[in-house]
Amino acid sequence: MRFLRQSLFGVFLAAAALALLLFAAQMVMQAVQERMSRDNRPPQARERVFAVNLQRAELETVTPVLEAFGQIESRRTLELRAPSGGRVIELTPSFEEGGEVEAGEVLVRLDPADAQAALDRARADLQDAEVERRDAQRALELARAELLAGQDQADLRERALQRQRDLEQRGVGTAATVETAELAAAAARQAVLARRIAEAQAETRLDQAATRLSRARLALDEAQRDLDDMTISARFGGTLNGVSLVEGRLVSANEKLAELVDPADLEVAFRVSTAQYVRLLDADGRLISAPVTATLDVSGVDLRAEGTINRDSGTAGEGQSGRVIYARLGRAPGFKPGDFVTVTVREPALDAVIRLPASSLDASGTVLALSGDDRLESIPVTLVRRQGDEVLLRGDGLAGREIVTGRTPLLGPGIKVRPLRQEGQAQPEPDTIELSDERRARLVAFVEANDRMPQEAKQRVLSQLASPQVPARLVQRIESRMGG
Incomplete structure (x- = not known):
């Protein structure tokens, strides 16, 4: 009986195990069929929402800034x-x-030995010319006196001849006496003519003496200039x-x-494109006197000089494009002729423009604006000017709209978005910061040890570092030069 009971129990266990195996196999088959039938059903569609940064478009008046690179030159250079x-x-x-x-x-x-000797010879020649002129003047005076005496004698001879003719007519005189008087009068006239020739020769001699005197004076002036040229001032x-x-x-x-070189009278020469040059012309086509700022980076400290545009180049230059513009600088401590500087020109102000990041504008000239149902809308705009990482735009219906500042290929008209407004934008860095004593001492030591910085610029930087609030940009530039 015991054997029979154990055998039946074993058969029962075997039947139960077989039943469990069949049940497990059935469950596996059902799971596989359900999974296969689930893959054949179409997936449920769900709209994707993108997070975008927005900026409100506001009309404003903007003064564009033109940037170029130029070279400092001196307006007065003497060889x-x-x-x-x-x-x-x-x-x-x-x-x-x-x-x-x-x-x-x-x-x-x-x-000056040779030049002094030449000057002495010129003075001696001048003295000789003056003596010759005085001698010629006296000779002319004597010749004129002799001419006057000869003329008087000729007049006497003529009157004597007339008396002899009168006596001959009354029968008192003789023909021989008249003939003798005529010969004497003719001789007197011949003497007057000779004295006139002598007077003309004396005048010629005086003129020659005056010419020689002028040449001697010119030679003396030239010798004096040669002697003065021995000294260069x-x-x-x-x-x-x-x-x-x-x-x-x-x-x-x-x-x-x-x-x-005159270091106090400086100007900066810089080349701009033709399009940029046109923006600096007035309605009459003349170059405007736009304000200019020249900046030179010296060991983390910017040297700045203000000036105004005063002229442009006469030609474009062989093989060059654009125009060369010259701006006269005012007070420019630390600048030297030949310095390579960054030039910023403030152009005429533009009214009713909208300033946006350059990433908000696409190649087709449109921007994406947020509509009422948090979807994007494309608005055509006109690009007025590019200013670094920003663009100046004009467009109908653009003012007051919220514009997407960072466009990606995934964004387009009709896309639903999640707006990120002011709370999601990065806060601007402060203009000034407060330094710790250790940090301030490290910056001051670096500036004082810099021998290449002009003394005036060094004093200006040290005075800024000594103030409680220090410009953040100044600290950043100095620390970048320190390697920290």
Whole structure:
């Protein structure tokens, strides 16, 4: 009985296991069929929503800024050349590269021995010419006196001849007496003619003496100029450049000794495109006197100089395009001729324009605006000007609309979006910051150790660093030069 009971229990367990296997197989089959039938059903469509940054379009008056690169030049540059050859016997102590000289200061003296000898000879020749002129003047006076005496004698002879003729007519005189009187009168007239010739010769001699005197004076002036040219002076105050002269050297005529540059009278020359040049013309086609700012980056500190446009180049230049514009600068401490600077020109103001980021404008000249149901709408606009990362636009119905500032290929008209307004935009960096004592001391030490910075600019930077609020841009530029 026990064996039978155990056998039946084993059969029961086997049947239960087989039933569980069949049930599991059925569940697996149902799951597979359900999954396969689910894949055949179409998916449920769901609209995608994009988050976009918006900026309100507002009309404003904007002054565009034109940026270019230019070079500082001096408006007064004088080449110092030797008018004549000679040996250098004296140089001013400031006659060196970068030396500063005053107006009228004697810079170079050449050996004046030959020029002085020529001047002395010219003075002697002038004295001889003056003596000759006085002698010719006296000779002319004597010749005129002799002519006057001869004329008086001729008049007496004529009156004597007339008396003899009267006596002959009354029968008192003889023909021989009359003939003798006629011969005497003829001789007197011949003497007068000779004295007139002598007077003409004396006048010619006087004229020649005057010409010789004029030539002697010209020679004296030329010799004096040659002697003065032995001394070279500064016509205006400035800085010497390109000095290549030492004391004792022999120089030839017209040899270049140095250049005198006026560092206080500077201008900047910069080239612009033809389109940019047209924007700087007035209604009459003349160049406007637009304000100009020249900026030079010196070890993290900007040297700035203000000026105005005063002229442009006469020609475009061979193989060049655009125009070269010259702007006269005002006070420009730290600038030197030859500096390569960044030039910004403030153009005439534009009214009723909208300023937006450049990323909001596409190639077809449209922007995306937000409609009432949070969908995008395309608005055509007119590009007025590009200003760095911004554009100046005009368009109908654009004012007051919220514009997408960052366009992507996924955005277009009719797309539903999630607006990100002011709370989602980055806050602008502060203009000034407050420095800790350690940070301030590190910046001051770096500026004081910079020998390439002009002294005036260094004092200005140190005064800014000493104030409680320091310009953030200044701190950023100095720290970028420090490597930290």
